Amino acid sequence: MTDPVVPLSGNKKRLMRSAARLYAVQALFQMEHSNQDVDGVYAEFLEHRFGAEVDEGTDMIDGDVDLFRAILDVAVDRQAKIDQMTDRALVAKWPIARIDPTLRALFRAAGAEMVSKSAPPRVVISEFVDVAKSFFPEGREAKFVNAVLDHMAREAQPEAF
Numbered sequence: 001m002t003d004p005v006v007p008l009s010g011n012k013k014r015l016m017r018s019a020a021r022l023y024a025v026q027a028l029f030q031m032e033h034s035n036q037d038v039d040g041v042y043a044e045f046l047e048h049r050f051g052a053e054v055d056e057g058t059d060m061i062d063g064d065v066d067l068f069r070a071i072l073d074v075a076v077d078r079q080a081k082i083d084q085m086t087d088r089a090l091v092a093k094w095p096i097a098r099i100d101p102t103l104r105a106l107f108r109a110a111g112a113e114m115v116s117k118s119a120p121p122r123v124v125i126s127e128f129v130d131v132a133k134s135f136f137p138e139g140r141e142a143k144f145v146n147a148v149l150d151h152m153a154r155e156a157q158p159e160a161f
Contacts, residue, residue, distance in 0.1 A: 082111030
């Protein structure tokens, strides 16, 4: 006899979606710096990151696999469009090629959700500002990310504002 499937609580689903967004930023960063393709990075993250034990007794949270894959696929397939949106949101002296590679990956992941309209733009902004805070806990990057993503969201989904 098999155990019954227990549905995930709303909070658990939210945490898994948040984790998927964080992992997507890490994966996009890794793809840029290692020349790995999307399928290789996807497989590596599922095998070694999602739910992996970091230290004895400390596990990484499982991520929402479907959201993770969707963000990666859209970020790769529509990278030129997302990068152009990001460029328009940045100051003229700072094109996307000149910004921190972690922020570039973050903007691509968030941009993927915005152009695919998979979540309300305010949710996407809030989630990725939190991701920025996890990468840059002491800096002003979170405010910068908020401003850039707000501009990108208004371009990608003006009807939501």
